[in-house]
Amino acid sequence: MRTIPIKNTAGLILLALTLIACHSPGYISGRLEGAEKKDIKVYLIEPETLREVAASYFGKVIDSAVVNSDGSFEFHNLPETKEPVLLELTVQLSGKAPNYLQSEDPIRSNYMPILWQLGEPVQITAKADEFQKSFSIENPSEINKALLNLRDVNEKAHQTYLAGKHWQIKDGSQLLEKEHAILQYQTELIKFADSTQYLMPALVALRWVSTENHYERVPEFLVNQCNKWKKKQPGHPWVNQLCKESDPSELPVLAGDVFPNLKFPLLTKDTLSLKELLGNKLTIIDLWASWCAPCRKENREILVPVWDKYHDQGLQIVSYGLESDESAWREAAERDGADQWFQASDLQGDDAPFLKKIRIQTIPANFILDDKGVVVAKNIHGKALTDLVKSYMEKE
Template identity: 65%
Template sequence: MRIHISKKITALLLMVLHFTACTTNPDITGKIEGIEKENIKVYLIQPETFQEIAASYLGKIIDSALVKSDGSFEFNNLPSNKEPVLLEIAVQPTGKDGNYLANGNPKEANYMPIVYQFGEPIYITAKINEFQQSFKIDQPSEVNSALLELRAIKSTAYQTYLAEKQWEIEEGDALIAKEHAVLQYQKALMEFVDSTPQLLPALVALRWVSPENDYERVPEFLVAQCNTWNKKQPNHPWVKQLCKKSEPENLPVLIGDTFPNIQFPMITKDTLLLNDVMGKKLTIVDLWASWCAPCRVENRKVLVPLYNEYRDQGLQIVAYALESNEAAWKAAAKRDGADRWLQSSDLQGDDAPFLKKIRVRTIPANFILDSNGVVIAKNIHRAELMDLVKSNFEK
């Protein structure tokens, strides 16, 4: 009997030792180069919602590790999910919270998303001062290779369109140029999303398009991605959250939508329904303000010449001004020559009912409508707007 019990105890001890060895053997390890200070920590962060991906202070910290003097570190508290899990590895400067993520210049980004599959070891290397840009994975999986490719696309696009650019945003053309550059940067990420078969890298790219969670200027892209992934992985909770965000009530009027037949409070004190004043060929619904420098430039250099040339051929312009000062509005419209076309405003500034109805918060903005009131283009300016109007009247 004693021998029998002893064998059971021995077997139990061996099982405990085996279990302990398996659970303490880290699957995510690495080395950070350029460590010059003590007490540098790396954090393992798990986003729990679509909105938490690549978002500062929102992801859940599930582990942390002190970087050793030789730059090495290891994580031990890893998810046990059987499904692949998106995680973020972040190195933190002194005084920053563990889940602080820098999303500006990629050279300064202090974190990198990875996909962890339970039981599959990941070994990474990176430089502390260029963490995201220098981040490497030894023999990366297919999904992590996609994330590394995305990282490279992001870095190249930033260097091409945004790095070291300085815009005097008080000047009209400069603000338009800045917005164009940001859109070109975003398009590089959006092209990746359109081409990748991998859901998690696609969702990272979606969030990198706007870490601020603002898709007002690219809502059609958000809707298209909901449609794509809802067909492929409809039960994934993050796909459901993406689709919730892309519902019509959460986005501006889209290209292809019929613009709502809104009643405009006119500068002449009467009111007009949009459908009653539509152009026979095209209608430009233009959002502007007397204090908006690029709007004023657009009035003088683009809308005035377009209106003069095409108003008798079926062009209509309906302007809505974000104003609270009626005198300033009227003076600016007259000075720019914008009083030639229909002018309206609720005189409630940014709290205007019109903005709420079409779900727009940013100006300059515009919607170009065909003769049926369908939006054929939006938020195009300067030469692009002039070319579109010209091409429609020369068909």
């Protein structure tokens, strides 16, 4: 029997360990603080489509890990693809579905997205009851740093604009205040998505803007993200899905577009096209209803004053009502003083064909057009609308 020299044996062992390290799939493991006395599991979720990102009860459960008495856990069933994969870790109490995501409050949120790369181990620490807020990764990759940064942006924006707010919306009186706060929150995430150089953090930000996939108020954001990523990562399936959703023909009329030259059936029984109604300088297309409290308030407190001040200088207002009762519509317009400008409606209520043509479902809404009919602003209300009209009408 031939004896292998000790020094050669050591070299072979070192070579074997090196080869194992080079081909190791890596791992995802961590320690969960505050989980020692709770019946807790940690799950690994793989979103398979863009809409499944940050969406409760969606995504494929690919692994689970029992949290040990010392808070430690480790996943073993990891994707073997060479391409980076977006995964979501969730913490669940016994009885909860693995892919149940508490995404409303970032402080208490029970999940966190990360990017998994074959061969790169991920070591995590977090608190059980503040999982997303406290989530950290030892020596994170640049993309995971971006995801952690997005987490911080999301939390700060939520705390600034949404946390602890209670709006009276049963009577609609504070609906616009709530919408404005939501838009301010969304704007912080939009800024992040527009500025990041990494696709997956941008797409997570996009989904956090609206986990319900409702972008009616910010359709330009979808279009901008599609244009950005189809240049940087053409062919990526999630980019293709994004661009399909951001087809302008499926979205509300965008800022910068020429507003369609639609027909307006007026309260006076005339029917005129938009081109026949445009103001010499500025036109407000206002979408309202007699039963809409914030719309009525906008009529009285904003539109009447700007009409009185600027109509003779080239301001036009065309209001379209979601109405089915002509007498209620006429009475509301007269009571608010909104009968001074053009009032239009097909009197088909929520089935209004005009709103379908411009792909709008939510009121109050408005489009501000220049003298050529180009949309220069959208969904501006209250003092902001007054200021915009004043600035535009008084500029030289």
